[in-house]
Amino acid sequence: MPERVAKTGNDAAAYALKQINPDVVAAYPITPQTELMHKFAEYVADGDVDTEFVQVESEHSAMSAVVGASLAGARCCTATSSAGLALMWEILYVASGSRCPIVMPLVNRALSSPINIHCDHSDSMGARDSGWLQLYAENSQEAYDNVLQAVRIAEHPDVMLPTMATLDGFILSHTIEALEVNEDDVAKEFIGEYKRDYSLIDVENPSTFGPLALQNYYFEYKKQQIDAMDAARDVVLEVGREYGELTGRDYGFLDSYKCEDADVIMVGLGSTMGTAKEAADRVRSENGIAAGVLKVRCFRPFPASEIADALSGASAIGVMDRSVSFGLGGPLYHEVRSAMYGSQTPTADFIYGLGGRDIPLGDLKDIFVQLDEIRKEGKAEPDVRYVGLRE
Amino acid sequence: MMTDTATVIKTPLYKRPRCLTDEVTHYCSGCGHGIMHRMLAELIDELDIREKTIGIAPVGCAVLAYNYIDIDWSEAAHGRPPAVATGIKRVQPDKIVFTYQGDGDLASIGMAETIHAANRGENITIIFINNGIYAMTQGQMAPTTLAGQVTTTTPRGRSVEEEGPPIKVCELLQGFERVRLLARTAVNSPENVRKTRKLLKKALMYQIEGTGFSLIEVLSACPTYWRKTPQDCSDFIENVMSATFPLRVFKDTGKGLP
Ligand SMILES: Cc1ncc(C[n+]2csc(CCOP(=O)(O)OP(=O)(O)O)c2C)c(N)n1
Ligand code: SF4
Numbered sequence: 313m314p315e316r317v318a319k320t321g322n323d324a325a326a327y328a329l330k331q332i333n334p335d336v337v338a339a340y341p342i343t344p345q346t347e348l349m350h351k352f353a354e355y356v357a358d359g360d361v362d363t364e365f366v367q368v369e370s371e372h373s374a375m376s377a378v379v380g381a382s383l384a385g386a387r388c389c390t391a392t393s394s395a396g397l398a399l400m401w402e403i404l405y406v407a408s409g410s411r412c413p414i415v416m417p418l419v420n421r422a423l424s425s426p427i428n429i430h431c432d433h434s435d436s437m438g439a440r441d442s443g444w445l446q447l448y449a450e451n452s453q454e455a456y457d458n459v460l461q462a463v464r465i466a467e468h469p470d471v472m473l474p475t476m477a478t479l480d481g482f483i484l485s486h487t488i489e490a491l492e493v494n495e496d497d498v499a500k501e502f503i504g505e506y507k508r509d510y511s512l513i514d515v516e517n518p519s520t521f522g523p524l525a526l527q528n529y530y531f532e533y534k535k536q537q538i539d540a541m542d543a544a545r546d547v548v549l550e551v552g553r554e555y556g557e558l559t560g561r562d563y564g565f566l567d568s569y570k571c572e573d574a575d576v577i578m579v580g581l582g583s584t585m586g587t588a589k590e591a592a593d594r595v596r597s598e599n600g601i602a603a604g605v606l607k608v609r610c611f612r613p614f615p616a617s618e619i620a621d622a623l624s625g626a627s628a629i630g631v632m633d634r635s636v637s638f639g640l641g642g643p644l645y646h647e648v649r650s651a652m653y654g655s656q657t658p659t660a661d662f663i664y665g666l667g668g669r670d671i672p673l674g675d676l677k678d679i680f681v682q683l684d685e686i687r688k689e690g691k692a693e694p695d696v697r698y699v700g701l702r703e
Numbered sequence: 704m705m706t707d708t709a710t711v712i713k714t715p716l717y718k719r720p721r722c723l724t725d726e727v728t729h730y731c732s733g734c735g736h737g738i739m740h741r742m743l744a745e746l747i748d749e750l751d752i753r754e755k756t757i758g759i760a761p762v763g764c765a766v767l768a769y770n771y772i773d774i775d776w777s778e779a780a781h782g783r784p785p786a787v788a789t790g791i792k793r794v795q796p797d798k799i800v801f802t803y804q805g806d807g808d809l810a811s812i813g814m815a816e817t818i819h820a821a822n823r824g825e826n827i828t829i830i831f832i833n834n835g836i837y838a839m840t841q842g843q844m845a846p847t848t849l850a851g852q853v854t855t856t857t858p859r860g861r862s863v864e865e866e867g868p869p870i871k872v873c874e875l876l877q878g879f880e881r882v883r884l885l886a887r888t889a890v891n892s893p894e895n896v897r898k899t900r901k902l903l904k905k906a907l908m909y910q911i912e913g914t915g916f917s918l919i920e921v922l923s924a925c926p927t928y929w930r931k932t933p934q935d936c937s938d939f940i941e942n943v944m945s946a947t948f949p950l951r952v953f954k955d956t957g958k959g960l961p
Contacts, residue, residue: 340811340812341837341840341841341843341856342840343839343840346840346841346843346855347841349843349856350841350843350855350856353855353856353857353858354858357857357858357859367843367844367856367857367866369811369812369814369846370782370811370812371812395762395780395781399812424778424780425778426778427762427766427778
């Protein structure tokens with residue numbers, strides 16, 4: 313029987329790592345990921361896992377060590393946040409280019425400068441072009457479920473790409489919630505054995521990884537990565553369905569809440585979407601606004617046509633961005649806009665929560681009210697709005 | 704006669720250094736960072752360099768050092784202070800530039816910067832607070848954690864086979880020819896505090912003279928993550944930590960260096 317337990321997001325992700333029992337974990341501490349690795353270090357010390365746990369001197373080395381271990385044929389994990397992910401950046405590309413199916417919980421945190429330890433999505437958004445799959449969690453349950461599924465998705469022979477499963481720093485990582493965890497053998501069976509077609513050192517199939525490829529072959533390598541990312545679409549859905557049959561919790565690209573009859577829809581990522589659902593219910597009953605919420609669970613590969621479908625009935629759309637691409641605007645907004653190419657539906661970008669600025673229920677209700685005005689006016693002006701900013 | 708006591712009160716021996724702000728520090732009681740901040744502030748006053756001193760704050764428990772010592776500061780990314788200090792000093796060679804770093808910052812993620820700044824012999828002062836632990840992130844193993852020492856990531860104690868023995872930074876840098884002053888001290892007793900003060904003053908004076916790279920390593924208590932009382936921390940530094948990290952001057956090349 314699955315068990316209902318109380319865990320922080322960090323503990324939930326660590327528990328998933330325990331059940332994965334990776335061959336190798338290499339990590340360096342950073343707030344707010346720290347407790348995740350403390351917990352995992354305890355599992356190692358108590359003999360609950362057989363993992364080779366390497367405490368390296370930086371995130372750059374952590375990612376390099378798991379790339380090495382992955383090429384040597386091991387199932388590998390690490391975890392980080394913020395500056396740690398930024399320092400890994402060079403090796404993120406090496407990991408995806410070398411087709412290492414590394415799984416990494418990423419506890420989202422803002423980037424310096426100024427220094428800030430709280431949640432926004434600048435870290436993962438900065439890595440969105442690095443060839444990693446990205447799954448976002450609304451709560452600890454999803455964080456746990458996503459980490460387990462990430463292993464299956466990443467290691468699928470059609471995919472073989474690294475995957476990050478993100479959870480919002482502090483908001484999820486440090487908040488205790490009730491969640492359901494699988495029994496160890498159920499989780500183990502779901503994850504299955506890891507098999508790589510090529511690894512160091514297989515004398516039957518001698519191989520070299522990451523060799524020099526210039527104008528002659530580099531492009532073909534990249535096309536293979538593009539194809540693998542495309543192939544991941546089916547795999548994300550297939551694994552989500554299978555996980556649903558096992559646990560009763562289905563997963564796809566998106567989580568659509570009351571969108572079917574909605575006039576105005578809020579699109580976003582992560583924990584804020586939980587509050588947004590509550591806000592949608594409130595404005596439905598208090599303001600008579602037919603509000604819906606579209607949560608993007610899988611950001612890479614980007615489910616453009618599914619998003620366009622889910623939003624096709626809306627008369628106004630608000631996209632919530634907890635990060636900014638300076639000189640462009642919110643990254644999710646721009647991707648949603650391009651997914652909606654040709655649509656006349658007025659769409660506004662709500663940039664919010666940078667550096668952990670709180671986004672209470674009232675603000676989200678107010679955004680629905682603004683969306684309702686946009687709907688009535690038939691246009692979104694201004695199209696970029698900053699939530700809770702002092703000016 | 705009662706004038707004696709009156710005189711004592713009028714001229715207190717113990718004054719707040721001019722460049723130490725009124726801010727209440729966030730340091731835990733018994734923490735070595737507080738002692739080092741005060742010492743540094745006193746020396747800046749004494750050498751009259753307040754208006755030309757630039758500090759590089761680390762990422763670590765001392766991340767808020769700029770709130771406490773009233774000089775110009777720049778924050779640096781975790782491990783990068785020696786590189787940032789190099790940049791600043793090359794542009795403003797007449798300024799006094801120091802970095803203030805923990806063992807994670809200096810000897811783990813930032814080891815490359817430390818070694819290369821030392822090898823180039825940058826005319827900067829490095830204040831290296833060795834508390835054997837990553838304190839700010841809640842007490843994980845650092846490169847300087849003692850063999851067998853329990854931390855949050857070594858719940859059974861640091862294993863030399865798995866994690867290697869503690870890294871001794873002064874011993875490592877000793878052979879670098881452009882290093883001017885290299886010493887390990889502690890702030891666990893009044894006597895050691897006085898010794899540390901002398902060495903730090905010398906390091907700053909060498910920099911004022913324009914002659915060299917100095918690194919002062921200070922064994923410093925972290926009662927919170929050592930899970931010891933401040934008194935036990937002092938004893939631990941005296942009896943245990945300094946056995947692995949002997950307190951001494953490793954190098955002081957006098958005036959000879961260019
Ligand atoms: C790239 C990067 N990785 C990790 C961190 C998280 N981090 C902040 S402080 C710190 C260690 C601090 O330890 P130390 O330098 O020994 O200073 P102390 O807190 O003990 O004074 C770590 C790992 C970070 N800020 N940036
Ligand atoms: S945690 Fe340790 S190093 Fe940090 S302020 Fe407290 S005692 Fe000092």
